[in-house]
Amino acid sequence: MDKQWPESAARGLRRYVQLVAEVVGSGPSAWCCEVDARPTAYIAIEGRLPRYPGRDVALLWDARNGWAAGIETASTEDLIIVAYLGNDVLPAPRLIARHVDELLAGALVEVPEPPYFRIRGADDGLGERLADYAARPQPWKMPRPVGSA
Numbered sequence: 411m412d413k414q415w416p417e418s419a420a421r422g423l424r425r426y427v428q429l430v431a432e433v434v435g436s437g438p439s440a441w442c443c444e445v446d447a448r449p450t451a452y453i454a455i456e457g458r459l460p461r462y463p464g465r466d467v468a469l470l471w472d473a474r475n476g477w478a479a480g481i482e483t484a485s486t487e488d489l490i491i492v493a494y495l496g497n498d499v500l501p502a503p504r505l506i507a508r509h510v511d512e513l514l515a516g517a518l519v520e521v522p523e524p525p526y527f528r529i530r531g532a533d534d535g536l537g538e539r540l541a542d543y544a545a546r547p548q549p550w551k552m553p554r555p556v557g558s559a
Contacts, residue, residue, distance in 0.1 A: 415537055420445040422540030426500070427451040427471065429543070433507040434469070449473050459492065460516040467514075469506070473499065473536060475524045477506055479513055491522065499527040500539055 415423075423445055431441040431453045443451035451471035459467055465481040468489060476499040480489030495501070495509040528534060 414447060415445060415449065416541065418541035418544050419537040420449075420540075422542060422544035423449055423451070424544075425546065426503070426540060426543040427453065429503040430469070430471075430477075430506050433503045434510045443471075455479075455510060455514075457514045459513055462492075469495075469510070474526060474528050474530065475499070476501065476527055477509075478522075478524075479510070494522045494525050497525075499536060 423443055427441055427443045428438075430451075431438070434453065435456055436453050440454040441452060443449065449472070451469075453469040455467040455469060457467060458465065459479075459481065462481045465483075468480050468482065470478045470480055470489060470491070475494060477495040478491045479493045479495060480491045482489055493509070493513060496505055528536065
């Protein structure tokens, strides 16, 4: 999306990324997203890919290609993309979790080509789909007892 996103879509992206992070087992400090004209997200993944045992794994999301799995480099270079996940720019979080489980279990990974799910600047309903995530209720969590850290 090249235009500024409505606040409901921005909240929805944050909620969507939080849900994906939760289902892949990443904590609240392991993800971030940037909501601007070209929104992106990053989730650090616990575990390593068998083909790259010395490298950290992360998920990356962008509004054109959806989710990708990447491995960290030893420098400040961009991550090396090893797989694109799903068949939509906004797949269900549980589908992403299944792909991550398969990758961590050693599923064959080839260097992929970006899927280009969306045409730059297209009004294809992504903002509304994201806004739907903002409208979903937060799961109820037991409050911490008084005096606990």
